[in-house]
Amino acid sequence: MDILKTKENLERLGYIVRLFDTKEEAAAYLDREIDRTTVAFGGSVTLQELGLFERLSKHNDVLWHTMADEQPEKAAIRRKAVNTSVYVTSANGVAETGEIINIDGIGNRVASTLFGHDRVYFVVGENKIAPDYDSALFRARNTAAPKNAQRLNVKTPCAVKGDRCYNCSSPQRICRGLVVFWENLIGAHTEIVLVKETLGY
Numbered sequence: 001m002d003i004l005k006t007k008e009n010l011e012r013l014g015y016i017v018r019l020f021d022t023k024e025e026a027a028a029y030l031d032r033e034i035d036r037t038t039v040a041f042g043g044s045v046t047l048q049e050l051g052l053f054e055r056l057s058k059h060n061d062v063l064w065h066t067m068a069d070e071q072p073e074k075a076a077i078r079r080k081a082v083n084t085s086v087y088v089t090s091a092n093g094v095a096e097t098g099e100i101i102n103i104d105g106i107g108n109r110v111a112s113t114l115f116g117h118d119r120v121y122f123v124v125g126e127n128k129i130a131p132d133y134d135s136a137l138f139r140a141r142n143t144a145a146p147k148n149a150q151r152l153n154v155k156t157p158c159a160v161k162g163d164r165c166y167n168c169s170s171p172q173r174i175c176r177g178l179v180v181f182w183e184n185l186i187g188a189h190t191e192i193v194l195v196k197e198t199l200g201y
Contacts, residue, residue: 001096001129007194009098014184016191023050026123026195030088031055039063040081042089042109045151046123046200052088065108078108087117090200092144093136094129100181100192101140105174114179119189125199141165145175147201
């Protein structure tokens with residue numbers, strides 16, 4: 001995949017795009033840009049790998065439901081997260097042609113990328129880039145989703161085998177909502193932070 005072509009197409013579609021060679025450079029950039037404000041994170045292995053919660057928490061009020069132990073506390077954090085100024089997450093797939101794809105189970109992550117925050121940041125490793133929309137969607141369903149299901153220890157066919165989406169009807173299915181960004185939303189400040197490294201699923 002051509003990460004420079006991806007950057008060019010994302011910019012053409014109205015996004016602010018930053019490109020970094022390493023996750024350390026990306027984390028340092030976000031640490032500078034997001035300062036003295038309220039921040040919420042969507043569920044993301046990528047953000048964990050950047051150590052972003054620890055860095056931003058030193059000078060921001062940061063909410064992240066994955067840091068809570070109990071479900072009632074996680075739910076309360078998700079509700080509070082909708083009111084922050086900044087939202088940071090990743091994507092399950094990004095097409096070289098510019099489409100951004102996320103799949104969600106509860107809906108908090110995809111909802112917060114769509115509306116309500118002053119700024120939204122997607123942090124995306126080069127491993128998540130696919131040639132076109134169809135292949136980015138395939139990646140989201142058949143690569144990212146099974147690995148996330150395994151990480152969350154849910155009882156679904158994809159978690160057991162880790163190979164692909166089975167379009168299951170399991171009560172613990174985590175693939176329940178799909179959001180596709182065809183281009184940046186009207187009036188939105190959406191920034192894509194591309195990293196020339198493998199990050200997350």
